[in-house]
Amino acid sequence: MNPRSVVYVIDDDVSVRKSLERLIRSAELSVQTFSSAHDFLSRTLPDYPGCLVLDVKMPGVTGLELQEKLTEAHRFIPIIFITGFGNIPASVQAMKAGAVDFLEKPFDDKTLLDAIHRAINRDIQHRQKNTELAALRRRSESLTNREREVFELVVTGMLNKQIAFQLGITEKTIKVHRARIMQKMAVQSFADLVRLAERLK
């Protein structure tokens, strides 16, 4: 388990909030608690993987409304909803909007902690994907204009000859460009290159 991950708990009920904090901490996870959605939104969070344990029914901004706001702000964070009584329409809405779990109070500690682990893993994966993609972008940005042209044509499956004809340069030059592209994009095979291109799209 990544020690540098945080579970954020938002619940307006102080005793529930406190008991949740204690339970999560007993599973050796760091916890931050908030008494309202507004409180949470106004705080700058550390750039660690984590998840949100969110009460559905709260005065002011409700859990579902907070989920909406985060989506609108493109802040990706897995959410585990907890609710006093099972409300099917609300849970459906929450799951559709990307919630990880929807737990009915009171709940088993294992159920909650499993859900938290799943959520944190998801966040970690998401972050990794984002980092890779960023690196890939940087690499593709290091290509020259001509190299980019060649790159774009190569990944469509065109032969060197065809590319040379289309761009009006010699086939030999194309070969040089291809080698440079492979080197800059840090790939070993043509297949990897095509996969990279897919991800960049």
Added chain:
Amino acid sequence: MKNISFTGLHARLMLLVLAVIVPALGLIFYHRMEDKNADRLQALYDARRLARNVSSLYEHTIMEIRHILFTLSQMPQFHAQDSAACSKIFADLLKQTENFSGFAAAKPSGEVFASAPPITKPVSFSNLSWFQRVLQTRGFTIGEYSLGRIGDKPTIVLGYPALDDTAQLTTVFAAGLDLERLQRMLLGVSLPDGAILIVIDSDGTIILHFPDLEKFVGNRMSDKIIVQTVLTQKDGVMEEVGLDRVPRLYGYTTVGSGIEAIHIIVGIPAQVAYADLKRNTIRDFTLLGLVSALALLGAWLFGKIFIISPVNRLLDATKQLAGGDLTVRVNRSANTGELGLLALHFDKMAGALQRREEERKLATEALRENEEKYRLHFENISDMIFSYDQEFRILSVSPSLERMLGYKPEEFIGKSLAELNIISRDDLQRVFSDATQVFAGKNIDSTTHEFVTGDGARKYGELSSAPLFRDGRVVAVVSVVRDVTARKCAEESLRLSEGKYRALTESLADLIYRADPETFAATYVNKAVERIYGYSVDEWLRDSSLREKAIHPEDRERVLAFYGKAQKAVHDGIAEYRIIRRDGEMRWISDRFAWEKGTCGKVVSFNGIMSDITEHRQAEQALRQQREELSRFGRLATVGEFAASVAHEINQPLTAILNNAQAAKRILSSDTPDIDEVSACLQDIIDDDQRAVEVIRHLRSFLKRQDAYRTIDINTVIEEVLKILYREIVDRQVRVTSYLSPDIPHIEGRRIELQQVLMNLILNGCDALMNLDPQRRQMHIRTSVDEPNSIVVAVQDSGTGLDKIEIDRVFEPYYTTKIEGLGVGLSISKSIIAAHGGRIWAVNNHEGGATFYFTLPISKEKAVSS
């Protein structure tokens, strides 16, 4: 036609024509005068212009002669006074010019030494005036008129001196100007017909006269007015009778001056000057005469055809009409114009007269018939007619007297009203005073009096009297008496019954009104208006706006619209609304109104009864409030909302407790358990548990707070519940019968809670009946004293009953047989009854359905007292 004379229409027409002609005549005269004056001035001007033209010619001629004489004076032959040579020159000159009668040359002594024509004996000019003037002036001289000194023609001599180098006068030339030739020359100026030209010298001697030169030349005319005027005025115009006795218009002028002056006169005869004028005048008068003659003729003919003959026809017709022939007509076809209209109206008048005559004949006939009829009526009429004179003596009386009063007419005639004793003593005075008014010319209509019949019975008669005039004087009174005894009786009984109904309506608490169907203005209202509105009957009837004004402002628009609609559709109805009494108090009233239709179907009155429903309304309002209150509580208790709220409140601490317990367990299972943390967990568990307990306590106290223990009559509670549930019971078509023990003891309890229990039982029972036919849906509610210290209430339904398990479990919480039920109703009921110290149970009936019972302990004091 023969009768026409000039004093008639014809003469007047002629006069009319003349009246038009005379001004025309005057106008022509006036214009002629004007023209004459203009012509005169023109002629005078012409005459003077001619005179001046002649004078110019004359002057010119004299100038020529002077040139000739000057030329001669320069010739050497004359200086030498060579007689033969000079005569020869003169002779040649005379041959060449025609204007001269002769030439001569003389020595300063007057001795003529040369001449042409030649002289036979010595002649001397020395004693001639012109010669003397030449010697004197040593210049050109015009001599006077002379005859035949040189030659024998009328001549005027012109003298001219010849001077030598030393300015010594050597020779005097004389030229004789032939006056006849001069006149011909001067007449180069053309004169109008009949005009005369006269030239006179300075002493008035006529030198030239055209025409008749021979007759007048040489005559001295200085005594004539013309000549005198010319000699003094020199230049001008005048109108005068001339030398030949002919009236002329003269113009004159003068050439030269002094003794050598020549006066030229031109005269134009008046006849010539006014010739055009005269001709035009004659023509105008002729035309006027002709036109006048034609106009007179036209007027004569027009009058004859268009006026006289139709008038005559009208005249003839009128004469016939006067003679009594009403059938006569003018029958003028063209009925235009005044005469046409006159004829038309004459015909109409004749027609009207004829018609009227026929009508009169018919009317006379009808009158005779009527007279017959009236006589019959008079004799057979049921009303009694009689007349009397100033002394109230009966003059005539109809035979109906016998029928009405039982007397014979003969008995009455000549007798006085007073002695007849047919009018009751009380009314007699009034009859007499009325009669005096009738004698004063007034009509007295329909006064009712009491009459006395022959056999002493009383009758009511309606008396109408009218004066009978003769020569503008009232001579008698005619009276008609109608027997109204029957009507009087009917009126009296009607009045009695009316009084009865009036007393009835007046005694009613409800307001009864009659009003105008258009304006809603009250025509009748009973005394209740004072109670309901606070206004007296008089005030209400006097001010028709009170009714509308009294309507509560919030209701006014709606109510007026409602009445308006009902009025339009003639719909009867009920209106309920608030009014503000005169004292400002608000009341609810209900107005049941109806539109009364007359015999011909027209709405004649707007009637209604108003009731004060304020108390009723207030009771309704109270009931509604009670019901709302109960249903609010009931809803909270029975519907899931309350349960959900309670569940959430308890769920929160439970969640926290579980979380804490699990955390503690995990901490303890670790290798190095943090005891402090576990302790904190446990503390939180305790706190949360207390919180949960608090929630439940709070809930209990909430339930309790609604209601307090009071002494209660259970029968009242049941009645209240039935009232509250009335709608539901009716909707479900359930017949509820209550058998409530009248002397049921009071109990101690919470009214709303007990209502709640009863509602649950009744509604459950109703639900159990829903599967049955409506006529079999029955429910009985009983109250009775059970044991010495408690009462029992039974709610029995005729439904399907409960099965074995249901009977045992039906009071458990969340147990329900109903799909939409929550299963708390009966469990809450059970807890309520238990709290009251009673029991609740259910049994199945032998005859079907179930009965729910509950007991309640009897109130301590009541139990003791009873």
